[in-house]
Amino acid sequence: MPQTITLTLSPQQAASPEVYVAEAARRVGISKDRVALARIVKRSVDARKAPVKVNLTLELYIDSEAPAPEEHFDYPDVSGHEEVIIVGGGPAGLFCALRLIELGYRPVVLERGKEVSARRRDVAVINRNGILDPDSNYAFGEGGAGTFSDGKLFTRSKKRGDYNKALRTLVFHGADPAILYEAHPHIGTDRLPGIMTAIRHTIEGCGGEVRFGSRVEGLLMRDGAVCGVECSGERIAARNVVLATGHSADDIYLMLYRQGVALQAKAFAMGVRVEHPQALIDEIQYHGAGREYLPAASYTLTAQVGGRGVYSFCMCPGGVIVPAMTDPSESVVNGMSSSARNSRWANSGIVTEIRLSDFEHLREEWGELAGLKFRLELERAAKQAGGDAQIAPAQRLTDFVSGRVSYDLPQASYVPGTVPSVFGEWMPTFMYEALREGFGVFGRRMHGFMTREAQVLGVESRTSSPVRIPRDPETLMHVSVRGLYPAGEGAGYAGGIISAALDGERIAEAIARNK
Numbered sequence: 001m002p003q004t005i006t007l008t009l010s011p012q013q014a015a016s017p018e019v020y021v022a023e024a025a026r027r028v029g030i031s032k033d034r035v036a037l038a039r040i041v042k043r044s045v046d047a048r049k050a051p052v053k054v055n056l057t058l059e060l061y062i063d064s065e066a067p068a069p070e071e072h073f074d075y076p077d078v079s080g081h082e083e084v085i086i087v088g089g090g091p092a093g094l095f096c097a098l099r100l101i102e103l104g105y106r107p108v109v110l111e112r113g114k115e116v117s118a119r120r121r122d123v124a125v126i127n128r129n130g131i132l133d134p135d136s137n138y139a140f141g142e143g144g145a146g147t148f149s150d151g152k153l154f155t156r157s158k159k160r161g162d163y164n165k166a167l168r169t170l171v172f173h174g175a176d177p178a179i180l181y182e183a184h185p186h187i188g189t190d191r192l193p194g195i196m197t198a199i200r201h202t203i204e205g206c207g208g209e210v211r212f213g214s215r216v217e218g219l220l221m222r223d224g225a226v227c228g229v230e231c232s233g234e235r236i237a238a239r240n241v242v243l244a245t246g247h248s249a250d251d252i253y254l255m256l257y258r259q260g261v262a263l264q265a266k267a268f269a270m271g272v273r274v275e276h277p278q279a280l281i282d283e284i285q286y287h288g289a290g291r292e293y294l295p296a297a298s299y300t301l302t303a304q305v306g307g308r309g310v311y312s313f314c315m316c317p318g319g320v321i322v323p324a325m326t327d328p329s330e331s332v333v334n335g336m337s338s339s340a341r342n343s344r345w346a347n348s349g350i351v352t353e354i355r356l357s358d359f360e361h362l363r364e365e366w367g368e369l370a371g372l373k374f375r376l377e378l379e380r381a382a383k384q385a386g387g388d389a390q391i392a393p394a395q396r397l398t399d400f401v402s403g404r405v406s407y408d409l410p411q412a413s414y415v416p417g418t419v420p421s422v423f424g425e426w427m428p429t430f431m432y433e434a435l436r437e438g439f440g441v442f443g444r445r446m447h448g449f450m451t452r453e454a455q456v457l458g459v460e461s462r463t464s465s466p467v468r469i470p471r472d473p474e475t476l477m478h479v480s481v482r483g484l485y486p487a488g489e490g491a492g493y494a495g496g497i498i499s500a501a502l503d504g505e506r507i508a509e510a511i512a513r514n515k
């Protein structure tokens with residue numbers, strides 16, 4: 001049995017295996033030569049007060065004890081087995097496909113976008129020329145919104161076993177094993193595309209299929225059950241259809257609405273993305289001690305403003321802001337970073353709750369799609385404020401809070417460019433006021449956060465789905481269409497890469513159970 005020990009070290013000590021192994025051996029009372037292997041099982045940075053410390057939990061294998069073998073993923077050949085159609089090749093769709101293979105089904109993934117390398121070129125064109133392909137962009141294509149995402153791996157799910165399996169699945173497909181022990185695991189946008197492609201290769205290698213350029217435009221239904229899909233002019237039959245299309249696929253919600261498939265409006269969150277110099281965030285969070293041996297610093301902020309929550313969302317240390325819209329009429333920003341998190345900027349979504357009552361005025365005309373319409377109106381207003389070519393409206397943080405125009409803007413990481421805009425003139429008043437006051441609270445809590453060097457860009461609108469595609473809690477099928485399985489973020493059952501992946505797995509298990 002390995003011996004487990006937790007050390008509290010300086011960042012420099014924690015960066016040197018020679019130093020921490022010697023310290024661990026000293027603490028358990030053996031010579032360091034007897035340590036055959038020291039495996040990190042948890043690492044976290046404690047920056048609550050100066051000096052910053054690193055907590056390192058190690059498993060020590062003494063003398064020649066061998067570590068337990070790593071789990072091996074054995075995906076069987078499912079050629080000729082019953083097919084399940086999965087619409088959408090994001091984390092929910094891909095993890096659903098992997099789990100279906102384990103359970104003996106043949107997944108057929110229909111993905112409207114392109115494979116990673118072609119998609120990479122389309123993403124470059126958005127940044128360079130502002131020209132957007134509605135089927136191939138930061139949200140659509142191989143790996144879904146998860147591919148060019150930041151790759152922070154978190155979940156609020158209590159089922160840690162599943163969470164650990166999801167992490168091991170990512171490692172099996174090429175992620176750095178450090179995600180298994182970091183307190184805040186992160187992959188980075190440079191590594192995610194390779195991992196998503198490796199998952200596709202596993203699916204194809206087992207006899208499954210991933211079809212690109214395959215946009216689903218209708219469900220085939222008979223007697224209250226789904227019997228296939230209409231996809232790019234083709235009719236494809238199947239008894240089970242998983243709908244894992246993400247929360248950016250407005251056309252899917254409209255299609256379901258037109259076909260009379262029940263939907264439910266839900267509360268969600270929207271706001272802006274704020275960007276600071278990373279050096280400033282390091283200075284604040286690491287108490288001015290410098291960042292040698294430490295990762296780019298992050299923050300988490302929350303406030304209650306008049307009973308409404310305002311909070312930081314998807315903070316990206318050492319990252320960049322990217323254009324994440326799916327239609328040329330919209331302006332949508334999001335954030336990502338590479339595995340090294342080494343840009344000069346720190347950005348984060350700062351969002352506020354959008355309640356059902358906030359878009360009640362749209363209910364009569366838009367029914368359960370009222371939240372979607374509300375989101376679209378904000379994204380279009382931001383686009384108009386920004387002008388052509390996906391230029392984002394921006395305002396210095398201090399001007400945003402005091403309602404003044406910014407006559408100049410700091411340099412931003414956002415490649416398409418920024419233009420000064422007064423957000424209070426086009427953003428719904430309740431949102432603007434909540435964000436303004438929320439920023440005020442954050443500035444008082446995090447000394448240095450409220451600075452002219454920071455700016456806000458608009459809009460951060462794709463945090464969670466404004467619509468739920470309701471499912472039966474037992475069978476996980478849609479409440480009124482047999483054989484239809486809404487999955488992941490677009491169905492309103494997940495938020496983030498890992499929770500979407502776990503939801504995809506759950507759906508695969510439900511399909512096997514319901515057979």
Ligand SMILES: Cc1cc2nc3c(=O)[nH]c(=O)nc-3n(C[C@H](O)[C@H](O)[C@H](O)COP(=O)(O)OP(=O)(O)OC[C@H]3O[C@@H](n4cnc5c(N)ncnc54)[C@H](O)[C@@H]3O)c2cc1C
Pocket residue numbers: 087088089090091092093110111112113138139140141142143144145146147148149150151152153154214215216217244245246247248249252314322324334335336487488489490494495496497498500501
């Ligand atoms: C820039 C950015 C950074 C992010 N950073 C993080 C992060 O650090 N950590 C985190 O946990 N999450 C992050 N996210 C969010 C995360 O990517 C999503 O939560 C996750 O990808 C949702 O997975 P999903 O499979 O449910 O949907 P998606 O990933 O949205 O996948 C849906 C797929 O369905 C396809 N599709 C849509 N309509 C159709 C159709 N009609 N026919 C066929 N295919 C269709 C789309 O092309 C897409 O590939 C980020 C997102 C972005 C955009």
